[in-house]
Amino acid sequence: MPKVTFPQLPVSGLFAIAKPSGPTSMSVINDLKQLVGNSRLFVEADKLEKRGKGKIPTKGKRAREIVKIGQGGTLDPLADGVLVVGAGKGTKRLNEFLDCVKEYRTTALLGCETDTYDSEGSRVRVAPWRHVTREAVESALNKFRGEIHQAPPIFSALKMEGRPLYDYARKGIPLPRPIEKRKVTIHSLDILEWKGSAHQFRWPEKEFTSDEKNAMQKALEGVEENPIIKDELEPAVSDESPTAFVLSMKVSGGTYVRSIVHDLGHAVGSAAHVVTLTRSRQGRFALEPAIDSEDKGCVPWDVFSRASESEGDVGEDGWTQWEREVIDRLEIVEGPKPQKTS
Template identity: 70%
Template sequence: MPKATRQPVSALFAVAKPSGPTSMAIVNDIKKLVTRSRLFVKEQDIEKAKKKGKPRGKYARDTVKIGQGGTLDPLADGVLVVGVGKGTKKLQEFLDCVKEYRTTALLGCETDSFDSEGAVVRVAPWKHVTREKVEEAMPQFRGEIQQKPPIFSALKMDGRRLYDYAREGIPLPRPIEARPVTVHSLDILEWKGSDHSYKYPEKKFTAEQKDALQKALHGIEDQVIVADEPEAAAEDDTPATAFVLQMRVSGGTYVRSIVHDLGHAVGSAAHVVTLTRSRQGRFALEPTAEDNSLGCVPWEVFEKAVEDPGEPDADGWYEWERAIMEKMEVVGEHE
């Protein structure tokens, strides 16, 4: 391993993000370490930062640039690619690259966000859905498909975010445009059935919220069916069927939309209860020698270092810096 006197580098590395925090919160915590690290910042710049106190604002940004190559929702965990210095210029390729996901779908319930973080929009029958029925419906979601983003998303239409139309009851000026995406593979990894502990969200749409959504979708092909289906077994205590999907998709693909649309395709409803990005480009949770993929630094390594970085080793490196060096891709020397 190199000594701490080496020239600072620009690099790409991946963090194994946990479910819970936002991607921005993760990057901001890593920035606190990176802006004081001899691995990424010149010695004289670190000394300037120390004299000025804790780096923040414009000074911290000028010391070293840092960014991430594709946001993960708070619910999601897995590969989060981080670029430092010149590495930030390489992040666009990770937005456009092929990604792999594992996601758990729970039948019988549809939410506004298409996942368990949202509010229940409707419930629907699910007992008729078998593994065979899901597998029969899956081919229509493979290959080059047209996918509509969720109405509860931050995408803009005529300068207003889609979720604002839905929440405020403002009719959409036109249908949400479908986008071409590629689903390279889509398979059932595990059929859990009712052997799980997942539950529907406690948050539910109020009558006013349902009315606002109906007004937003007035005259538009429904993306969200608002009314509960009367035959849905609301008082049945049996856990609804859950199953795990594994997929390889192009950039811009909404995994939550695939689960939502698949629920409709089998005559039910569905939402995401777990979501893991297992691979993004050449970074993976489980790297293999065959494809020269790189692994991820556990988030706990950074979390521990933010609280207490400990003492540097004989070569002058902290534990978190060593962890990065073992898995980083050097882009060039820091300017």
């Protein structure tokens, strides 16, 4: 790797990490704070010298000394993929990634819908799924392409008259008005792979009780046509897996991928929820950057995980491995650009 030098340090910038499925976006950012806040790449040398080798504080008044760090669009714990990170004054540029075009890959599992619209939630309703063919799904996808109006999940933190939507659903409080739909643009939406029953995915074991179903139904009464929430079972077949398929999509900011899968399940006369979700692109950052383009790649999360356990050796260029990985993908928003020398 060519030696990278900076005429002046520290810098502010943007870079992306490949978030794994499991941790929250906030926990990922908190883990990064220790590394970023102790790196001369982003922090003034005199501050690092005063701080010494001890861990920097993440709470209290002293936390103000830490370089600012934030993310440009939360990924659910289930989701993996591109998470754009801003350091220093790079945090001021993060808003542009909220409304930018994003690309996703998601696996949908038919026959069951959940309160969260994904496999992390509880089963709300099960429905027939064996009648659903690839051709039926492909035909239904036409309804979701282009500019559409999309309703957020009722079990979301969005508020209506000061109360989170999930509060209405859990307590059986009728919604005061229909959930406001958002106008979003689905630039492309296609079946990437039809798995059929050749997979290991299963419906969540946890399911809604009768009281929980009644509460949700009551919350929807008056704002949704025929909000009857009940199972529509079909004869079970031993060891048969419900149909699954993978979708690829390119969407505008604000799009709920989980809602697309949920609504698609209804459109084909069944039910569906998300079992995998990968953000493959966010603006100019991508998991697989196009060759000969200005796209930037992502730093693998295990690079930071290893660095958190042990900062590692400093190379001849004066940087640790995680710093070199970031420098290679860093977009500087203030300060000098890195100069590579042989």
